Amino acid sequence: MKKIVVLHANNTYNYGSFMMLINFIHYLYLMSNMEVSFLVELDSNDDLKRLKKELKNNIIVERFKITKKSKGNSLISKVKNLKIRIINHVNDILFSNLSALTILGGDDLSEYYSKWEIIVELNKIHRLSKKVPVFLVGQTIGPFHFWRENLAKIYLKNAHIYLRDSLCAEYLEKKLKLNDFFLSSDLAFLHLSNQTEDSSFYRQYNLKSNDYIILVPSGSFMQYTNKKEIYVSSWVEIVHQILNNPKLRNKKIVLLAHVLKPQEVDDRLIINDIRSLLSEKELQRIVVINEELLPSEARDIIGNGLFTITGRMHAAISSFQMSKPAISLSYSVKYEGIIGKDLDMKDLIVCARGNNHWESGNVVKETLVKISFILNHYEMLTNKIEKNVGRLKELSITQINDIYAKI
Incomplete structure (x- = not known):
């Protein structure tokens, strides 16, 4: 052997x-x-x-x-x-x-x-x-x-x-x-070896398939900007805009931690900051998933959502793997290569590395443009994703x- x-x-x-x-x-x-x-x-x-x-x-x-x-x-x-x-x-x-x-x-x-x-x-x-x-x-x-x-x-x-x-x-x-x-x-x-077509792990959180949007805010905010307050407030604004979008009126938002260690880049730190800036009324439509999961469980949650917005690339890959769109906040060439070029999903990438993108509000603006694009072309995107992921x-x-x- x-x-x-x-x-x-x-x-x-x-x-x-x-x-x-x-x-x-x-x-x-x-x-x-x-x-x-x-x-x-x-x-x-x-x-x-x-x-x-x-x-x-x-x-x-x-x-x-x-x-x-x-x-x-x-x-x-x-x-x-x-x-x-x-x-x-x-x-x-x-x-x-x-x-x-x-x-x-x-x-x-x-x-x-x-x-x-x-x-x-x-x-x-x-x-x-x-x-x-x-x-x-x-x-x-x-x-x-x-x-x-x-x-x-x-x-x-x-x-x-x-x-x-x-x-x-x-x-x-x-x-x-x-x-x-x-x-x-x-x-x-x-x-994944434990991934099954009929899995329903996501239902443990009182979620219904295609009835929620997943947000994965990266705890590695320094890869994006050294302005943490602007970084967090930008994610909060994205949450606000989704909650107030008429096309998403009845949808929930799942704040999902995808990296829990090492401690200094734990996604839960940013998620907690975001949650602290939301009102009680807004929190009624927010589901926070902070506990330790296995990848097959995280993928089940991501893949049964409507779409994903993420600062962690593999959360995007799990979304695509389950034939669902994902908006990626990019800080390195890996996004352009894997998602933009090879998967042919460059329209779903937001350039987000550098203070200017966050201070100008461009990250939020571009993310909202991508959300509208997904909602207006959902069937076309899911068909294209399924085909390209197969390849x-x-x-x-x-x-x-x-x-x-x-x-």
Whole structure:
């Protein structure tokens, strides 16, 4: 039996990355005729329990305990952590008796989150890819800037790269001069292993199918603007406009948290701020879903709504996967590549990165334009979504087939 080590899957309270992990394990297991086991980098035993709840009972999954980084921000702690990441983590992986190493996407290999520190991760990939097969799965890679672009060219050349959008493919070809990659799509477009057509989990919240709109305000507001008050007030204005829209007079609004950890980017923080600014009358049509869910449960809630407005991309993917429109507030190229170009839903993307978009009121204005577009073209959109998602599902599963052939 082959052992697959899976990295960048730590946090099952980020439903997006959790969905990708579930589908990678589920579909590779089916493809391999049950001849693989998985050692997964997870933050806790609780995360392992949550993963097992979303997988078939006979899949062998264990927690990969990698050397923990030191706490603290002192210079000594930073130097020690650099050593742990460069030396200890590589040794932890090589000593695990693995058949292959998988590093899951989506956009960890970009500078949106870790800035220049991404080079440490790329260096680790470079060194490991000389020793074992390394698969970068479901990735949006880059963009990189300045001297880091040249290093990325070198560090990625030996890895098996599986991209999730065609814009990223253009970037690798033109900027990094890399041509040896596999163009696929986001793993979350596939059915989750616990996803069923007749699920009715959403009814636990006294919701009726197509009778509510889902809002997913991202707790990572700094990706959009450093003006938190304007960010929150913009979401509140969107709520007001939906509640007062004659075409949505009897609809409820669901405020859904899609990322619950780490604490500093918990969507519930923003949801609580929004709720505190609504009147008692307005709150009568608001349903807040703040509790810890599994991705299959979150998808059931999203997919049975009328449409979604979201700052979390995988909430949009769940909506599309269930053939429902989603308006995405975009802060990175992944939205343009996956949703705009490959899914052909650019009309549902709102450019939202930067203070000017929020201070000018353009985010709210553009979102309201998109809402009107959805309501006026709903049937056309749902038919188009169903067709295009079907194509991306087929594309997504091809990466699993190719990985299995190489491990």
